[in-house]
Structure formats: structure tokens, C-alpha cells
Amino acid sequence: MPKAADIEKVLVIGSGPIQIGQAAEFDFSGSQACRALREEGVKVVLVNSNPATIMTDFEMADVIYIEPLVPEVVAKIVEKEHPDGILASLGGQTALNMTAELAEMGILSNYNVRVLGTPLEAIYNAEERERFKRTMERINEPIPRGFTVNSVEEAEKVVAQLGLPLIIRPSYTLGGAGGGVARTMEELREIVSYGLKVSRIHQVLVEENVLGWKEIEYEVMRDAKDTCITICNMENLDPMGIHTGESIVVTPSQTLSDEEHQMLRAAAIKIIRWLKIEGGCNIQFALKEGSYRVIEVNPRVSRSSALASKATGYPIARVAAKIAIGLHLDEIGNDVTKETPASFEPAIDYVVVKIPRWSFDKFPDADRTLTTSMKSTGEVMAIGRTFEEAMHKALRS
16 A cells, blocks of 8 residues: 555654753654655655754755744644644654644644644553553553652652652653652652643652662554564663663663563553554563563654664664555565565664763763653664673773
8 A cells, every 4th residue: 555645745843952861863763754755755844943953954855944843833834834744753752742732722623634653642641641551551551550640749648658769750751851769758849849840731640669670661663554563672771760861771682581571572562552553662661570560651753762773773763754654564665674574573683782971071060860860961872792792882982
């Protein structure tokens, strides 16, 4: 089946200014997506507030708007351009939030703009902590015990049931922004208060302590025919309690037994199918002594997707963009092998290690404590035949 015949023009939302904890990796994804859409003859309208990106290069899209990424401005672009669809899953959290806000304002329904790839329902089910919790309970996937709260007072009551320390995770934020580990009542009040401010819907999840558990991620891809593949799994050397962007990460995982790998892989595929995500998705698990908890689902291309793409040679953003306009995995060619379709899971016979970098020399007064909120400003990646080789190469970088 070719691309959906009624999709001739697509609005791609970028991720805005590069900040600590977000944006640079989404330039990589967005540029790949723009190329993929134009390969299929789709007219690309791009909006991004940051001119210093590759995706705003004049060759990347048919129409480029360098405008503030606020709903009122993007609504005017929709009104002027009348795109057939909007691609939300390749501009990080900024694009997801923007799409949700445009839908809530009635802009998408008024101008008959379809949300391509990841459906709105999946964005809400994955990003709103309370809905995510209910969704996981419905499909019998274990999650840490926790409560969603809308005020500091509600969070204080949770301490009586779960005790301290507690992990705070706001809804609709990227890079763990606004979250953290509360070890005292004072820290709890401070983190929850800030988390409520940065959350789009003023909601945070206060959940039980899984600090010290292994953190494992799976990068999964699904198309409209319900074909699912896992692109790779990644193991964080740092345990739960430290954001994955702050962790040394290795792919493939080094300490999982085959039984644990199959258990987590099956759970990842079950989750992406239930959420009906079309495109790429990143799922994070906490694992301890054979039992696991689902920590988070990113219904979009993420920082880990950029790592997984480079580590495996599988162009996640390119494939996700083509799935969004109606192509299926078995119809998309693999650019690397030139022979197999994108429905083949990549196999890697080497080890990739990613090490983050912190610019504390530029921010001497910044708090250097590593927590669930990301502070690193970059990363290096190295490939080797063994874990030791890859690790040493990355350290040298």
C-alpha cells in the first residue's frame, strides 16, 4: 500500500530552543523525518523557533516558519497552510504538548487536521500520569505504587502511606524536568511545588522508591497493521534514581538473562500495541531479582531513540515518519542493508556505550547532585567488540 492518498501536506513541529535536557537530539530526528516525507512526495511545512538547527535549512522543507512555538502562533500557521496532518512525535515534548493544546483549542477539528502516527489518545494515556497508571493496571503490567497529586498538601498525605524517600514525576515534561527524589519532607514540598509549576496540566505523580533497581529501556516500533519490532534494548549502568540522560548506557544489555530479556520484550510489545502507537516508542523498566515495574512510556522519538538509531544503524525517525503517512514496516526499505525491509529487527554483534557530559565549568554554581532530572549538556558514544573496549573509547572521548 502506498502512502495515504489524502495526505499531501504535513505540518512538522520542531522542538524549539536547545536547553539543558532537551532539543538537540530532536533536530537529528526532525531532519530525518522531513527528508523521509519529501521522499514520498509529501509537502512539508515546518515550524521551529530555533533558526540554528539543521531542520530549518531551506532544503529540508517546502515551507519554513521560524516562529515562537506557542499555540496561538501555530494555530495561525494551520489556518494559513491547511495541512492534511500534523506530525507530533518527532519534535520531543514540545511538539507533543503543542499538538495536545491545539486539539484542546479545537484547531485540529476545525481545520480537519489529522494527528499522524501516535494518536492523541496514546499521548494522553502515556503522558498524563493518572491515565498512564490506569492503563497499565488495565493490562496487568506492574507499576510502582503511587498517587497523582495536584497540590503540595496532597503529596504530604502520600508520605503516610508510602514513606520516604519518594520519586516525583510531573506529567508532560521532558528530561525529568521538575522531578526528583524527595528524601525529606522539605525536599518533597520543594520538588512537588516546582513540578506542579512546570507540568502542563499541573499534575505530578508521587511514587514509591525503586532506587537501586536496574534501569532497562526498550526501543520499539509499530505500524498500522500491528506489526511490532524491538530495535534494541539498553541497560543503564547507573541504577534507578538517576535520569537515563545522566547515566552511562550500554546496548545491548550486558547483565540480563535471556528469560529476563524475553519477559521485558514481551511487555514492551504488549504496551505499544495497547497504546496503539504508530511509529517509535521508548519504554523504561525497573528490574530487580526477576521482577519488574513499568516506569515510563515515551510515545515519541526520544533521546534514547537517537542513541538506538546510531548504535544499530536503524533510522528510527525516518521509519516513524513513513509509518505516520500510512506505509507499513514491510514496505519501507532499510537504507543500511539495501536488501531487507524495516520489519526486520536489527542484529548487532558489537557493544555501544554512551557517556554523558556535564558543562559544570560553564555553570560553576549548579547543583552537581545526579537525580531524576537531567543536567547533562551532551554525550559521547563509542563502539567496540567488547564492553570494556567501548567503555574505554567513550571515556577517552
